[in-house]
Amino acid sequence: MIPESLTQGQFDTVYNFLSLVIASQLFTALFLLICLPRILPRYRQAITVAIVVCGIAAYHYLRIFDSFKDAFVTDAVGGDGIYTQAAGASFNEGYRYVDWLLTVPLLLVELIAVLALARALQSKLLWRLVPAAVLMIALGYPGEISDDNMVRGIFFGLSMIPFLYILYVLFVQLTASLDLQPAGVRRSLSNLRWLLLGSWAVYPIAYLLPMLNVSGADAWVGMQIGYSVADITAKAVYALIIYRVARIKSFAEDPAFAEREMSHGAFARETV
Amino acid sequence: MIPESLTQGQFDTVYNFLSLVIASQLFTALFLLICLPRILPRYRQAITVAIVVCGIAAYHYLRIFDSFKDAFVTDAVGGDGIYTQAAGASFNEGYRYVDWLLTVPLLLVELIAVLALARALQSKLLWRLVPAAVLMIALGYPGEISDDNMVRGIFFGLSMIPFLYILYVLFVQLTASLDLQPAGVRRSLSNLRWLLLGSWAVYPIAYLLPMLNVSGADAWVGMQIGYSVADITAKAVYALIIYRVARIKSFAEDPAFAEREMSHGAFARETV
Numbered sequence: 001m002i003p004e005s006l007t008q009g010q011f012d013t014v015y016n017f018l019s020l021v022i023a024s025q026l027f028t029a030l031f032l033l034i035c036l037p038r039i040l041p042r043y044r045q046a047i048t049v050a051i052v053v054c055g056i057a058a059y060h061y062l063r064i065f066d067s068f069k070d071a072f073v074t075d076a077v078g079g080d081g082i083y084t085q086a087a088g089a090s091f092n093e094g095y096r097y098v099d100w101l102l103t104v105p106l107l108l109v110e111l112i113a114v115l116a117l118a119r120a121l122q123s124k125l126l127w128r129l130v131p132a133a134v135l136m137i138a139l140g141y142p143g144e145i146s147d148d149n150m151v152r153g154i155f156f157g158l159s160m161i162p163f164l165y166i167l168y169v170l171f172v173q174l175t176a177s178l179d180l181q182p183a184g185v186r187r188s189l190s191n192l193r194w195l196l197l198g199s200w201a202v203y204p205i206a207y208l209l210p211m212l213n214v215s216g217a218d219a220w221v222g223m224q225i226g227y228s229v230a231d232i233t234a235k236a237v238y239a240l241i242i243y244r245v246a247r248i249k250s251f252a253e254d255p256a257f258a259e260r261e262m263s264h265g266a267f268a269r270e271t272v
Numbered sequence: 273m274i275p276e277s278l279t280q281g282q283f284d285t286v287y288n289f290l291s292l293v294i295a296s297q298l299f300t301a302l303f304l305l306i307c308l309p310r311i312l313p314r315y316r317q318a319i320t321v322a323i324v325v326c327g328i329a330a331y332h333y334l335r336i337f338d339s340f341k342d343a344f345v346t347d348a349v350g351g352d353g354i355y356t357q358a359a360g361a362s363f364n365e366g367y368r369y370v371d372w373l374l375t376v377p378l379l380l381v382e383l384i385a386v387l388a389l390a391r392a393l394q395s396k397l398l399w400r401l402v403p404a405a406v407l408m409i410a411l412g413y414p415g416e417i418s419d420d421n422m423v424r425g426i427f428f429g430l431s432m433i434p435f436l437y438i439l440y441v442l443f444v445q446l447t448a449s450l451d452l453q454p455a456g457v458r459r460s461l462s463n464l465r466w467l468l469l470g471s472w473a474v475y476p477i478a479y480l481l482p483m484l485n486v487s488g489a490d491a492w493v494g495m496q497i498g499y500s501v502a503d504i505t506a507k508a509v510y511a512l513i514i515y516r517v518a519r520i521k522s523f524a525e526d527p528a529f530a531e532r533e534m535s536h537g538a539f540a541r542e543t544v
Contacts, residue, residue, distance in 0.1 A: 008362060009417060016366045023331050023374060027324045034308070034320045074360050081362060261313045 002071060002091045003217035006083040010221045011072060017228040018065045022058055028236040029054035032243055038261060040254055043246035046113035050239035053103045053110065057235050060099035067092045096227065097141045100203075103235060105133040108166070111192060114242050116249070117177055128169050136162040140207065149211045156207060163204075167197065182252045185245045192241055199234035202226045274343060274363045275489040278355040282493045283344060289500040290337045294330055300508040301326035304515055310533060312526055315518035318385035322511035325375045325382065329507050332371035339364045368499065369413045372475075375507065377405040380438070383464060386514050388521070389449055400441050408434040412479065421483045428479060435476075439469065454524050457517045464513055471506035474498045 006014070032051045036044055071091040072083040108129040112122055136159050143155030170193045178189050206223045209215075251258035278286070301323045308316055308323075343363040344355040380401040384394055408431050415427030442465045450461050478495045481487075523530035 012362075012364055012366050012417070015364065016370045019332075019335060019367065020370045020373070023328050023370065026331065027328050027374075030327060031320060031324050034305070034323065038313070038316070074362070081360075 002085065003215075003220045004085065006072060006217055006221070008074075008081050008083070010217055011074070011083045014068060014221055014224045015065075017225050018061060018068060021061045021228045021231055022065060024232045024236045025054040025058035025061065028239055029058065032239060035243060038250075039243070039246040040250040040257060042116055043114060043250060046110050046242055046246055047239075049106050049110045049113060050242055053106045053235055054239055056102050056106075057099060057231060060095050061231075064092075064095050067095065093144065094141070097137060097144065099231075100137045101134065104137055105130045107196065107234065107238065108133055110239070110242050111170075111189075111196075114245050114249075115177060115181065115189070121177065125169065125174070128173075129166060132162040132166050132169075135159075136166065140203075144207065152207075152211055156204070156211075160204070163200075170196070182249060184248050184252060188241055188245050188248075192238065192245075195238055195241070196234060199230040199238075202230035274357065275487075275492045276357065278344060278489055278493070280346075280348060280352040280355070282489055283346070283355040286340060286493055286496045287337075289497050290333060290340060293333045293500045293503055294337060296504045296508045297326040297330035297333065300511055301330065304511060307515060310522075311515070311518040312522040312529060314388055315386060315522060318382050318514055318518055319511075321378050321382045321385060322514055325378045325507055326511055328374050328378075329371060329503060332367050333503070336364075336367050339367065365416065366413070369409060369416065371503075372409045373406065376409055377402040379468065379506065379510065380405055382511070382514050383442075383461075383468075386517050386521075387449060387453065387461070393449065397441065397446070400445075401438060404434040404437050404441075407431075408438065412475075416479065424479075424483055428476070428483075432476070435472075442468070454521060456520050456524060460513055460517050460520075464510065464517075467510055467513070468506060471502040471510075474502035 029051045032047050032054070036047055036051075039047065067089075068091055070089040071086055073086040074081040074083045109126065112125050112129070115122075117125070139155055139159035139162070141155075143152040143159070146152050146155075174193075178186060181189055206226050209219055209223060251261070304319050304323045304326070308319055311319060339361075340363055342361040343358055345358040346353040346355045348354075381398065384397050384401070387394075389397070411427055411431035411434070413427075415424040415431075418424050418427075446465075450458060453461055478498055481491060481495060523533070
């Protein structure tokens with residue numbers, strides 16, 4: 001599925017985007033690790049999961065990065081060169097699925113955890129979202145590795161079923177719970193769902209490109225950029241919004257804590 | 273864009289400067305991580321961002337370092353040798369842009385965060401500075417990777433617009449807020465802006481060198497030294513000044529805290 005050859009510019013672009021994802025995930029995880037004491041204990045579960053998600057993503061992108069480097073050889077001497085497929089190496093797209101299989105369910109756990117719902121309701125939602133997420137990723141994989149558009153289409157359709165079910169749970173069943181959240185965070189929490197939807201939408205699009213006979217180096221480079229941006233948005237940016245929600249809720253629920261923290265006194269005041 | 277060949281001295285000089293940046297960023301981050309409890313919670317956000325910035329810079333310089341080593345081969349046997357461009361490798365200058373894309377906006381966040389302004393004013397400033405910073409870097413990249421001086425010049429001009437806007441916000445709009453800061457830190461905070469301006473100035477100069485037909489090994493080595501020194505100043509030194517400001521403000525605002533800390537009693541006295 002990788003192109004016959006890449007120009008120096010195309011190679012460097014993919015190279016830099018993959019590296020951008022590694023840096024984003026790694027240092028979002030570090031940032032959240034340092035900030036963990038700065039929210040109430042009841043919200044640390046959500047942020048701990050976020051740290052793990054970003055860490056898992058960083059690990060897999062390190063592998064994808066190396067896999068990409070090894071998959072091409074260049075005739076470049078210092079400057080511009082043409083990169084062609086290396087003998088005895090292949091770019092392993094499967095890493096992405098291993099990553100998603102672990103991280104996508106955890107992203108939903110983050111969202112539910114930061115809501116701090118009643119225990120019964122929380123486990124009810126998780127028992128719906130997590131298995132659906134695992135199923136969605138697992139059903140996508142056989143199609144991804146198949147060169148047969150028929151097989152690809154079938155598994156695309158199958159994985160859309162749990163995908164739509166997740167959207168149903170998030171946008172219909174969850175709405176009532178969101179209305180019970182503090183005013184200061186209701187908007188952010190509602191937007192988080194759209195962030196997930198928007199960034200996840202990149203995956204089915206990239207998935208379908210080969211079926212639409214969109215191919216060649218530019219399409220492939222575009223797909224790698226799309227995956228990279230989507231992973232940064234859906235994991236790192238998403239985690240930072242979850243942290244902000246956790247912090248605002250911590251201040252709102254414990255004025256004494258807000259007073260101690262006082263990170264920008266005005267901030268605490270505004271959000272209480 | 274890298275020179276045909278480097279002397280042993282030129283190669284070692286770049287090698288040592290790149291390594292100096294890695295050490296500076298990594299251990300500034302470690303130092304600040306250890307010092308985080310030694311300032312009031314309200315200033316820890318600024319220092320946490322500083323830690324992340326230095327960490328991101330260290331990561332990218334590790335990559336730049338490896339990219340540089342791989343880009344040259346030498347005939348040296350033990351002693352002096354000539355380093356020529358290696359086949360199948362190219363020096364990836366793009367890393368710098370990936371680094372700046374993440375760190376430059378965060379450097380501005382550090383500065384605003386340590387001011388501990390009213391929340392409304394703070395977010396107003398950040399909504400102006402951060403997008404402008406991202407735009408400035410993103411617009412520079414297409415010119416950097418282009419060998420066409422025309423294209424290079426156009427994108428240089430485009431990225432100068434957000435650059436000048438940032439200067440306007442920092443040196444005009446921010447001045448009023450600086451006057452409200454404690455006397456002990458007003459000077460340092462004002463100087464931070466000049467530190468940014470001074471170190472950032474290196475980038476457009478290095479950017480323009482190829483257009484001025486300044487080329488050859490010496491110019492390239494000088495450019496690498498310039499980038500390295502600028503990155504140490506704009507990130508590590510900058511972060512240490514921010515930490516000093518945060519510590520002085522912490523002592524000034526909480527005498528009990530200053531009393532407890534009291535390492536450098538005289539320092540605490542001087543600043544209360």
